[in-house]
Amino acid sequence: MVVVLASEAMQPGIAHDDLLLLVLQLALLLGLARLLGMVAARMGMPEVVGELTAGVIVGPSIFGNIAPGAREWLFPATSQAQLLAVPAFLGVLLLLILTGLETDLGLIKAKGRTAGLVSAGGIVVPFASGLALGYAIPAVLVPADTPRTTFALFLGTALSISAIPVIAKVLIELRVIRRDIGQLTLAAGMIDDTVGWILLSIVAGLASSGELAAGAVVGSIARVVGFLVVSYTLGGWLVSRTLRAVSRRAPGPGPLISAVVVLALLFAAVSQALQIEAVLGAFVLGILAGRERRVDHRVVHSLESLTLTVFAPLFFASAGLLVDLGALLEPTTLWVAALVLTVAIAGKFLGAFAGASVAGLGRWEALALGAGMNARGALEIIIATIGLSLGVLTEGMFAIIVLVAIVTSLMAPPILVRALKKVPMSPEEAARLQREAASRTSLLDNVHRVLLPSRGGTNSQLAAQLLSRIAVGRSFDVTVLAGGPDPQEIHGRITRHLSLHGGNVELAAVDGDDPASAILDRARRGGHDLIVLGATETRTDAPDSALFSATVDRVLMDSPVPLLLVSSRFDDDAEVLDPRAPERILLVSTGEDINNRAGEIAFAVASDPESVVDVVHVVEPPQSTWAEIDLTEVGRARELADELATKQASVGLAAGVTVRTDVRISDEPLARVVADAARAIRATLVVIRSDVQPVTRRAFLGHELDQLLREAPCPVLVITRA
Template sequence: FMPASLLATGSERIVSGLFLGTALSISSVKIVAMVVREMNFMRRDLGQIIVSSAIIEDTIGWVIIAITIGIATHGRIELASLAFTLAGVAAFMAFSFTLGRRIVFDAIRWTNDTFRSEYAVVTVILAIMGGMALVTDLIGVHTVLGAFVAGILVGESPILSRHIEGQLRGVITALFMPVFFGVAGLSADLTVLVDPELALLTVALVAIASLGKFGGAFIGAEVAGMSRSEGIAVGCGMNARGSTEVIVASIGLSIGVISHTLFTMIVTMAVITTLAMPPTLRWALGRLPMGEAEKKRLEREEVDQRGFITNLERLLVVVDEGVVGRFAAYLAGVIGAGKPTTVLRTSGESEADPVEAAHLDEIEKGAEQGREAAKEADEEPAHEAPLTRRTHDAPLSAEAVAKEARKGYGMLLIGLGRAVTAKGGFSRRLNEVAGAFEGPLCLVLKPAGVGRQMPRLGPGSGRILVPVNGTANARRGAELALAVASVTGAPVKVLYVARPGRDEPRDTVSHRRREAVLKDIVALADRYGVEIETAIRSRAAAADAIARQAGRNVALIVMGVARRPGEELIFGETTSGVLQRCPCPVMLISDARLRRDDEGREALRSGTGTG
């Protein structure tokens, strides 16, 4: 029923109808996600349904658009050509989300680990995008489908750090988006809307687009068993077209499917629906209450956002062939489940019995236990992540660790035998390895008086003792202990170690601070599904209080500590006292190393450094 004047010269009406119908059904994922996030609904159940629906709809829409463009290039529907296009798209999608996903992941990881250039990964991502766009062009559909699928695969890459993602967004925002919208703006002529007939047709187009989108989403919500209010919110949320519609319209204009007048009408429709969507969605979402189960999930995810272990992106592990190394490898699997992990294995403890690939087996064992624990807790288990092994026959040098660390790791976990001296200090070998890494450290240590056998953590084993004092490092240690306990089932005791002195009244600031710290850790334990025991000790020195508790069926001590400035690895008198006196293994997690170079000092003075 569209007037013939709106058709492009030489185009088939059925092809233009297919293109326009598909274009009207697409939503802008970016606009939907931005509004849902601004409404603090991104983590709500309904917010996730709206955004997920927009993503799935967008993906299907781009496939249909690509096929429609393949039809348009032939000027009419040819069954043989259509069958070839459909088969090509199906094969491309099947390959992309199976073997292609692995190829993209490996390419990004290899580039990140091999090249020292600042923008090497961004270059490879753009090359992947161009290559996949070329493939879709060769099978007879538009390049936009290849670029879109490439974006999905790149976004799923486990090596795509926040730093690299920020660089990529900068290139897109600063270069591609202004150029695209500038070109699109040059193709739009708003003066055509002065014609009353075209203005009425534009209003009709907006009405058809809005009613069709709202009606389809609302009916889908009703069929899915959602409430009437939720259906209205889904319908309002899916109505924004945003930049996606402009992209589709630009493609249609470039291949001669739509005219310049219809292009202007489509762009106008996209602007109006995008402007109308935020207030209507805010109104719809404001009428929805929050259920108890959803409230608990949001509280758990809020704890995750402030966590260290949950936001760890990549793990570097340095272990020898001894019992400490194997125990550290197991803990690395528990902590790093679902995170890319690199293991640097080195020779070391002479009393050990080397077993080929034992460390990889321990890491896999810990990761598998983590996945099983997630299933039991009704959480999504972590996906299997790349595990890289590098073996050094000679003692591992600081240069080798520093070279590997440059590839980008969130934490270094070290498990070396005979790393603790009788006075609670550290061996030269451990100092060298730890000194080569600038980020957070996790040390698995066996004090001099502890036997060869390392603990087997479990429900019937000794407790994990977690000393805390209210600092950020202590909270990080508690989080690490709870992450291990949630997988192994080992009982946990949190010991608040206060400064020596007499017990203070309950209404003092110090006492309230202790209760606030323990309350925060109890909330953290609830997040991990671990029941903990808490206690406060204030009548003895910290090391004495910890040592006294360590003698009461404690299998492992986990402490958050702070590095002291200097070339030597020092964590303070309390840590040295614990390593000197406690009869069980100790796990230390520290903050990032203090920067001592001139550049670091200047950055700290100017307020731009991380410290």
């Protein structure tokens, strides 16, 4: 027998010492970046300031001077250094995906003129000033075999670029990326970068060929435009189909995150192959993925946590590593560095400020835009590296441009923080942000897969019909889980009433002799976000009598997701609601939350323009004695009830629903008051929220709701939590 040791049989692609250094580098950079990031946050500055500083400290400027031998061993100037570039690249890639996910194309389109003016100022002024400066810089800092025009064009391009990753991380940390000013900064920055990469490809072609060819210019522009057009048409269709397929077959945020990252890598590969730049492809993919409802706040939050705590700090710390302040100590280099830095800062600030002013923005908005677009970041360092490899820059000019990248990135966050605090929020913007905040906690806005178990009864058919109304304007994938001897016949009954405006219907049958376990297992494994169940009350006076049936009671008690229960006293052969008739819905207001889930469901069911929702709030009159009612306390209770009912109604009115309020003061049981109100308005549906309480191994929704299910003159829709 021959035993082959793994170390002998395998030929790893990374040498042992190189791998050891990589692990140590990652540990040092990540640990120091996170530590200094937290210090910066405590000082009121964005964490990116500390992360960039971490790279400068362990780079040649500080650590290299204090312990040059140790620094050379830990960060050798060999091919091993390229290994660190991989996690750093993943950092900028993930950051651009996240930026794209947070980008609102609709808002950007609405502010397209403003973004265009800001971007035009932010490109033209620094490019022109950099071009002029390129002709004035001493010859000692210009490569001998590089034409002065080529050098000047390259410097103008370098000074016109903006650092979207730095801007995005600052905006995310400050929680203003969804504000109008945040979206406007991103839009102007992306226009800047797109034009900048086109200019860079032109200048790079000029440096390689020695002449400015019209074909190269046209080709660069055509590649960028072609990539964007194909991405937003065919690419958008491909991304949508892929994410929908992943969501159906592998529910949960994990598989969606993997799919988004894989697609981003593919888009980045295409843009890199077109000689545009990989980060543009990742950003475009983020925008396309962000348009999908399935990529909700859970996916964004998970990706954000990974990016902002691991990969982004590595990226910014790696950028700081490239700074060598020692190269700037030579007198000529020092004063040129000061001049270039001044021109770079003034050019971006003045250009963006001027564009914002022409667009009609206020002083603080213009200042915030100037500060944000002034940050050059690692993209500037990438450009400097390209210039050095092409022979367009000397090592001295390389150090100067890297210095511009670091200084502008460090100064942008504190100015942004101060300016953004002064930017007023318009009523329209406040309303939009409020809607987005409500959407994150909304039940229906976070539902993608619905499970509808059924044995084909009338209540199940009614549940399917109500689900169809709730689904108006939304995209749900529905699984009809049929129980009984003839699943196909049950599917036919249910799908006759199930009309989805988006999404797919999947048909499945209950396996085994335990339908409750089958329903609960399907809900968990299938990644369903909501169960919709039709049931008829079967409770008797026996202590252990089931509220509905043993199956329904167990699903109520053990459901892993929110549940909508539709119950009525229809006979099995009765007709369900006429889908063409307007609804008269009675919503029982509890006052717990103006955005409670019962209200959300009621207003969603009332999708017909002629439907009306009556918000009923029942107040039990307070008493000072057993026999005497305190009228003062009654008045206070009524005022509070009126306020709560009005707030509840405002949610429906904002959604375009006709809403009426009715506050009733009564010492009668709640169920009787609600039933009487439902008869008075001829309600077609009562909507109420309740928590399930397990009592003697059966489901219990409370005595009042038990009574309401028996006395209501119309179907009752109950919303329960998981």
